[in-house]
Amino acid sequence: MIRMLHRWPGLLALALLTLLAISGAALSVFPAIERLSAPQADAGQTVAELATLVAERHPGVEQIRRAPSGRITAYWFDGGTPGAAVIDPSTGNDIAPADPDPFERWLTNLHRSLFLDDTGRLVTAGGAAAMLILALSGVMLVARRTGGWRRWLAPVRGPTDGRLHVEIARFVVLGLVLSSVTALWMTASTFDLLPDAPLHPPMPERMSEQTGFPPADMDILRSTSVMQLRELSFPYAGDASDVFTLKTGQGTGYVDQGTGQLLVWSNVTAWQRLSEIIYMLHTGQGATALGLILGAMALGVPAMGATGVLVWMRGRRGRPRLAHNSPASQASNVVLVGSEGGSTWSFAATVAKELRAHGQSVHIAPMKGFDPRRFPVARRFFILAATYGEGDAPASAEGFIGWLDETADIPAAPLAVLGFGDRSFPAFCAFAEAVAKAAHAKGWSELLPFDTVDRQSPQDFARWGRALGDVLGIELELAHQPVVPATETLTLVSRRNYGADVQAPAAILRFATPSVTLWERLTGKGFSHFQAGDLLGVLPEGSDMPRLYSLASSRGDGFLEIVVRRHAGGLCSSQLTALEPGSSVQAFLRRNSLFRAGAGRTPLILIGAGTGIGPLAGIVRANRQCRPIHLFFGMRHPGSDFFYGEEMPGWQAQGRIARLVTAISRGARPHYVQDALRAEAVAVTRLIRDGARVMVCGGRDMAAGVADAMTEILAPVGLSPATLKAEGRYVEDVY
Structure with a gap:
């Protein structure tokens, strides 16, 4: 469920979220530019001094505003003509037009409403909601993948796109949660969906109804620093019933224009303070450094969008097309798969096919992200798991043992665990065995004892199937045919021979790189991209079991190279070491992203x-x-x-x-x-x-x-x- 919440909002809203993220990142730069370009008031300057300077140059001044960046803008009427300018607080002189930057205004309208007014605001709010869902679900998925919250910063392995997706998420998720929550708050405020506190205190009932008291002598203006000022509004000329309105970070008050006395003062409420903080957090106004940091974090959205799409596409390519896969909510049999290269999925498909032939409903899913609540009617669970390296979890099972260790939600339906591996390796089926032991320790009831399949043996798999059939009371014959990856023809261009003197013939074999299509280059399929350490799967004649060889070349070298030693009785090594230039083999590429030198200058x-x-x-x-x-x-x-x-x-x-x-x-x-x-x-x-x-x-x-x-x-x-x-x-x- 969490994985679906993470995947589909991201895929469906990718274009919108990318647009909002890039425009938000660009907007985060403007408060910093404004802060750097605007003259700042001295710490000791008062509002009375500033008002006097501005009034001397613009007798018709109506309002002075100070932005969170420190920029001061004055608005006035001169002979009935309105005017506005950015003010130098030390002199009161005009230094720049007050008109907003046209590009900034255009970008703001794009970011806030997509130029669609209220409809656009609702659409962008939907994008913010999708971002919040993505961020929160992503946090939970990363925790699962790393084996729990305590291992949040633990190294992750796997293909480059998946690792980049997680690494970026780790460092930007807090900023994305903050940006999306504040965006939703601001939208709700725009549509009056939040409680509304009065912005101004009520007008006083009694005033002097006199005019002409100079601002320079008003006590409240003399005691208020320009650094605290938000806005000072002057009374309308000739209206004795009007007042000075002073707004600061602490509150709002009215000042009698005839006596200079403070008539009313209203402190900022907690609600208003919260609204101001949320506005600051979202826009960066008043917190330039934080705004730039959040803007930089927003750029993680298009990066995660690109890597997320690549992960999704690779996942679709890596799994076989599971025909007739029953919905999770209706499946009585659940087959969970832990696979690194993809071969274990085909065994799971064989299990599902045979069970369906006996009237059973079956759902196949990866072990990674397992949630038993998705399977309310499951009567039995199967885990088919390979082992990666020295007992590690394969790619589609990461985080499963961590979930087992932490959860109290063990399914009531029994479990059967089947491990896949190579018995010649010391860590034969070690991960699957660890899963079986952890499940037993948690009290997950056992449908079948733990069992193993050696080197994808059809005989081992069929034996396990017969044992399963006995438990289920049906005759179950699991006749599995391994799925051979699509291969391409590689032509040998040169060879260098070694090892004859020590009775261990070997050769460095260099093959021509096959041509690739534009689509393969864009999607990373075939031999479009490879590095030293990736694996070349060679399919020997007369066999459907490929042999993997580590590549000694990268795409930039212009050739595929492997080092092969002939082994007694080795079908593939014997054929390879007998090849002559011009001969060909059938092969495929399997990336090995864990065996990489990495970037940088580290030795x-x-x-x-x-x-x-x-x-x-x-x-x-x-x-x-x-x-x-x-x-x-x-x-x-x-x-x-x-x-x-x-x-x-x-x-x-x-x-x-x-x-x-x-x-x-x-x-x-x-x-x-x-x-x-x-x-x-x-x-x-x-x-x-x-x-x-x-x-x-x-x-x-x-x-x-x-x-x-x-x-x-x-x-x-x-x-x-x-x-x-x-x-x-x-x-x-x-x-």
Whole structure:
């Protein structure tokens, strides 16, 4: 429900909110310009002195106003002709016309009413309401994504557009709530929907009915500083029953024009004070710095609108089209999906299809943002969850365990958890297992014991389906066919061979980048955008299970490059290492936004061994700004598998590598990359204390050894790989 409240107002009102935000940001600049350009009164100058100066130059003065910016404007009649000017308070001289800036006036009318008068004001109020809904629902979604309010500022991961959306929201949401609430208040006040306090005290019943007392001698004007002045209105010429009206930040009073005595005084009410504060907060008038800050925050709206649309489009692309998905309020079976790359969704679709074949209603949804109140008639819940990295939540399940830990609203319907992973990895189905344990600890009843599917095994999935059928009393056969991503043909243009001397054939394979359409460039599909560290999914002949390889190149290089070692019995690696220039493969691109060098000049510590050098070499190649990069590379023998050995000296000469440390594992003194790290412990510690980011790529055993070495190196300074990971400064691409 919260996600829907956040998504649809944003998509439907995007153009209006962008217009209001940009125009509001532009208007926030004018109070600052006015403050800087207007002459300011001296702190000791009184209203009596100012009135005297102005009256000497304009005997027909009717009113003097002081704006929150300090600008003073006088209005007068001269021979029946009205006049107005900005006044220099030190001299009373005119210094500029009082007419408002035409562009500012045009922009104000656009922002307030879209040039549609009351109808436009109602439309902009609707935009403010949509902004308030977006801001409040966004706050709750960010809290869910980060695992609770206490982790509001915790690092977020995932695709760049999603991370930018959250990061921007964190810093602008308070300003957007403030702007939208104050806009709604001002609209309600415009349409007299709020209690109305009298602006002026009642006129006195008894006056001297005399004229001519000079303002310079009036006690109330002599005791009032110009800094307090809001407005001074002069009596109408020749009307003895009229009075001076003085308005300050403290209240409003009437002064007898014949005696100079204060006749009536009314202090500002709490309601009027609140209204003034709200006006100041929304317009920035009287609080220039705050206005500029809120204006800058408003510029987050178009940025979040753009990233939000990208997130929505990616979400629609990332999920299969779920035909016949029952409404959440009517589904008796709810399948929650935790997926990083999208494959788990297709297993969920298979479950739903078979259950529907037996007359069951099924709703499929992501684990992220789960709210049991959406499913009032659910009789059972299923969680199908993959694991990301070393036991982390996949993209569509972020925040779920945090919700479990904090909620007291556990569904009464039982739960079955099925994990998807690769048993050869140490963290096999660790996230799904953590979900099952957390649910059990919360008292969520169990429909089936926790189970797993290894490497998308149709046999494992069918076995689980039969167990589910036994519990439901139906014959359930889950025959799943993996959904293969759409592929493109890549042609090999060159290869460099390595590893023959150590009986481990390997090659650097360079493919031509396929052509992309304009639509692909605009939407980011296909091979339109990629960076070193993204993944190339290669579909071997005779198989529907792709193999993923880390890219050693970026789009700007003009080619796709991977480093491949042939493995005994490896279908894909055998085919790739046998390719000759001119041959082709079927492949697709999968972005890996978590394995990024990031922007800035922060030092990088790149650690890799064997073919893990691929994406690290791509990062070095792209380092045209000569960011400090310290590369630790482990190989078997420099004469056989020193990948990119030809390029390394040139990269060092160009400043793309600050330091290269190699480790040789074959020879008289075997030396591994973790040994090289220990030997450079002092330098590594200094770099990390200075903010360096660590990137590790290679086999699981190597990565585990590196983590152990880093734990030893960093322990004396109170750091560890775990703390660096929590800060987003230690990332791994492990296979």
